[in-house]
Amino acid sequence: MDTKPPVSRAILVGVQLPGVDDAAHVASIEELGRLVKTLGYEVVGTLSQRREALEGATVLGKGRLHDLAALTGGTGVVGTMATAPKSKARERFDEDAAGPAALPVEPDPDAPPKADVVIVDHEISPSQARNLERATGAEVLDRTGVIVEIFHRHARSREAKLQVEMARLQYVVPRLRESSTGGGRQRGVGAGESNIDLDRRKVRDRRAELKAQLDEIQRDDDQRRSARGDQLRVALVGYTNAGKSSLMRALTGSEVLVADQLFATLDTTVRALRPETLPRVLVSDTVGFIKKLPHDLVASFRSTLAEALDASLLLYVVDASDSTHEAQLEVTRSVLHEIGADAVPSLLLLNKMDRVDEASRALLAARHPEAVFLSAASADDVAALRGTIIAFFESAMVEDRLTLPYAKQGLLGTVYENARVLSEEFDADGRILHVRGLPGGIARLRKVLSAS
Template sequence: MSKTPPTSRPPVVLVGVQFPTVSDTEHAADLAELTRLVHTLGYDAVATVSQRRGALATGTVLGKGKLKDLAALTGGPGVVSSGARDRTSKARAKWEAAQEEGAEDDVPEPFGDGPEAVDAPEEDFDPEDEETSETELDASGPRPTMVVVDHELSPSQLRNLEKATGVPVMDRTGVIVDIFHRHARSHEARMQVEIARLSYLAPRLRESSGGSERQQGRGSGDSAVELDRRKIRDRLAELRAGLAAIEKEQDQRRYARREQLRVALVGYTNAGKSSLMRALTGSEVLVADQLFATLDTTVRALHPETRPRVLVSDTVGFIQKLPHDLVASFRSTLDEALEASLLLYVVDASDPTWPSQLEVTRTVLREIGADVVPSKLLLNKCDRLEEAARDALRAEHPDAVLLSAHRPEDVASLRLDILRFFEASMVEAQLNIPYSSQGRIGEVYEHTTVLAEEYDEHGRKLRVRGLPAAIARLTRAFPAEQTEPG
């Protein structure tokens, strides 16, 4: 267990279980990432409780000894008992009241309520599975007002932990969904996040003290929680219908862009995609040093503009243990990657865990079939590395591009690499455009590069270069003599 200096933010304690297949480095990276997640959410991790186990304890995540260590930090009883329930309810009510006073209107309630469940048994661990560490309590430091667990928990595990610690409990999935909810700006992103949030919340609804009483009037015979779940189901159906309509419009826009050159920036959250997007396109996209700053797909033209134009998309970032419901909700956003001509995998090369972060990105894209799209690896933030470390990366990844999004020369070099990639697949053709069809000349300039231009008594002769699909369409519209690539 470790303690960090107190801050003015609400203090939380992190809980992590290290499984046998997880190395010490990976476990430390997971907890560091969870620290950044809770910081993004507006809290500070002031303590960490970690334990090595073969699996999460069925009822309370941690073994009996570690659970008492955790409760010593939060002031809870350290055991799951009926008397602890009232203390937890009061702590949650007090916490929610404090949140309501200082929170923004669109900040959601914390997750963690679970249905009634059987209390965890007193002995739910094998002492040999537990690695006990020294517990140091700082009486002058802030007492954590919440527990955040680096795993997705069942409703009963959340409930039992709340009873044992006397404070609200969130799991990793709840934290991520909450961050997405706060950062969603567009109507589409808000709908996507609400679907994931309600899907997460529905099984965690529980009865209040009077919840067993039957409702009167419409819906008579149903308990309060049953009515709430029905409302959630109705709202989910409404959201999915609305999202389907938006996705249909997006499909039409993507279809209109099908012949344009499209590059998608993909990668782990906070890898620098938005900074690179701004540098490549000159657009004023949001750049923030926080997780999931970008949730909406932004499409801008490569700057300075080329002919044909190259469109660059900045997509939502990925993270370890990304909730399945979020992946499903953001499927339409991820389709930008599926339909791109080139994927640029952006990683933070200064992060020692970037190989595993890259694998997370590849895994999610593999699930939607985007792994077949041509790609290039970008090792970003190399300005933070020593020259020896950069040399090692070049030797290990000779086809990767080492760069910093903040160095103009690196961005200019990447731009040339992108153009060379598309140039390699382009073909040349001659178009004979009669004077009666001069109104369509803009279409030619939009989708091809005009290499030469001549006039005769019949019209305009253009020597053009472009992608095979665009050239094929234009040559069907105008007499053409197509040549080999070169």
């Protein structure tokens, strides 16, 4: 058995499909590289091919498959699992890369040539993965697998852990079944079938168990959310690494994790805007989105999405210094559209403006005249954003009068939490409160006060 090097060396594989331009293709592979580095792998090369579709048995054409196998030390042929010696692989790689017909292969010149993981920038089928494993002798992962793995490593709360386990079961299991090398699980012939059946039953049972636990947590969540009722709520949403948690820290003084890596945040955090306002404004930090986010994973992050749906205002955070920010914004918009959160009023925040030059700033201003330009690192910008958030709620607020019967003075605190009390008077029925708040919040208070 091979002794595994401490850091896995990865080759990224991208297929440029019709309709995907060069810039988008390159950006997608670059992003995959960042995902892969988040997992702690070293990226030692990239290999791309233009193809009509992804349907082939090996994703790549014959020639490119050989090129790939040369980088991993595999045979380049699906029919065998034999592994070519390293030195030969190096030779072949040198010849191919130099050949005039070769499409660009971009290995890092300083890195060792042999890679032990192949990562495909698309969702591929379990049998495509198996064929690629056979031809390359390397472990094969796809974009979805990488994202699921990152979620697995970054999950902290019990809920996130359960949700990730659910998504992993959905993703990993069909691959375990069909892959002969995947995850290093090799099974003896004969025992295989019954093992698979056993595994399937175990998976089914485990999923039912997970679902029950998640349902319970989510019931508590829903209760907490409805207890927060019509409080003023803002949610930070956007592409991964856009700066949502940085803004959360700056707006609320909370110690949420900020990190230059993808999917640093998987849990929703809710904190009050600081300095505190009356009534309080609650801010939620949420999990980031990404291109081709696996559907199971989107669905499983229900609490984040519920935060977005329940907010009165969504702050779409965009990393304006990223060359693909328009496409990133599009991804965010489409995920939120899918869950129906696009009806929630929103504000576009173009973040990391400290990294954007004057010319690009002018272009951004022309394209997004309604956007707020800021840097999470600037105290002035954050103070201005706080003012904008407060102004949003102020303009939606109305004034009204509520009567708090003498028998219900215990509810006075609830009124103060959910509305701004402008003045108090007393008459024969009780305490008359002149309040200002969101129409929904006031209607709910009125109901609470009049309930017997």
